[in-house]
Amino acid sequence: MSSLNDALNVVQDAVTGFIGVDVATIKQAVIASGGQQAWDVITYLTNPKVLLMALIPCLIIERLRPAAPHQAHRTGGLLLDFLYPIPRILIPTAFLGLGTMLAMYIYKTYLPFLNTGLLDNKPLWVQTLGAFIVSDFMFYWSHRIRHEVRWFWYFHAIHHSQKHLNPATTHRTHPIETIISGAIRTIPIAFVGGSYPAWVLFVVLNNFWGYFIHANIRTNLGWLGNFIVSPQYHRVHHSTLEEHFDINYGERLVIWDKLFGTYCPDRQVYPPTGIPNAAWIEENSNNPVKIPLYYLKQMAYPFVRIGQSVKETGRLALARLRAPSQA
Numbered sequence: 001m002s003s004l005n006d007a008l009n010v011v012q013d014a015v016t017g018f019i020g021v022d023v024a025t026i027k028q029a030v031i032a033s034g035g036q037q038a039w040d041v042i043t044y045l046t047n048p049k050v051l052l053m054a055l056i057p058c059l060i061i062e063r064l065r066p067a068a069p070h071q072a073h074r075t076g077g078l079l080l081d082f083l084y085p086i087p088r089i090l091i092p093t094a095f096l097g098l099g100t101m102l103a104m105y106i107y108k109t110y111l112p113f114l115n116t117g118l119l120d121n122k123p124l125w126v127q128t129l130g131a132f133i134v135s136d137f138m139f140y141w142s143h144r145i146r147h148e149v150r151w152f153w154y155f156h157a158i159h160h161s162q163k164h165l166n167p168a169t170t171h172r173t174h175p176i177e178t179i180i181s182g183a184i185r186t187i188p189i190a191f192v193g194g195s196y197p198a199w200v201l202f203v204v205l206n207n208f209w210g211y212f213i214h215a216n217i218r219t220n221l222g223w224l225g226n227f228i229v230s231p232q233y234h235r236v237h238h239s240t241l242e243e244h245f246d247i248n249y250g251e252r253l254v255i256w257d258k259l260f261g262t263y264c265p266d267r268q269v270y271p272p273t274g275i276p277n278a279a280w281i282e283e284n285s286n287n288p289v290k291i292p293l294y295y296l297k298q299m300a301y302p303f304v305r306i307g308q309s310v311k312e313t314g315r316l317a318l319a320r321l322r323a324p325s326q327a
């Protein structure tokens, strides 16, 4: 394990050197503004062993109670799901946790007037709960925007392209999408305040839940599922059936979908998942040699689509400009 850590450190140093950010400097800045506890928490919770502890129960329950019993286990898509988090692993500690701490540091240092201090000096559990609710609300809207704004959808489509949902699908996100949603999710920090440990605890525990709701597990969590997102609930969000398009955006709490009219009341359905007619971005081979090529293709996909859409908009605008003179 130590040689693995050494290897990771070497790569991390290379990455941080490349982007011009030094881990020690970030750590110092975070600790200087009261973040020692947060640094300890994030270091512990992003330890590969701890992440594995969150993943293993999901894998066991999948075998005992699968939503799609005949789902293939060894697919190219699964390999890809494991390839996606690699850029994040290479960035020091956990990208999201670190991002949250950095955002908090920037807000506190440069934009202190934004802070209403609503969560400041409250017990840690109140702050964590507050962080959970506010951030989940922001997640709902950031997720909805990623479906309803076409350019954002091109990035989010990568996440939906997995036909065989599994815990690792939670990692299948385009890096640009991770940055977009991360930025939206950390905005509440500026408004409600609270401590580093509360926000970091929330962000990391949040990641654990992602494994569970993407797992191939047949459960709607019974009465609890009326309040908390279950694997059945999120499976409907990933459905290929038209009647399920653009619903169940919530990732932790169900209340936002109920409030904003995007709730699917059918709690018994376990639909097929993926994107209909998505030949361009789907991986259709298990060949491990081809997987990196699919990965690169999926990385390029949103930019290709945005390019096409800019070209099309330009063509239409030109046609409109020319139309009156021809009349």
Ligand SMILES: [Zn+2]
Binding pocket: 143, 147, 156, 160, 237
């Ligand atoms: Zn989605």
Ligand SMILES: [Zn+2]
Binding pocket: 159, 170, 214, 234, 238
């Ligand atoms: Zn999902």
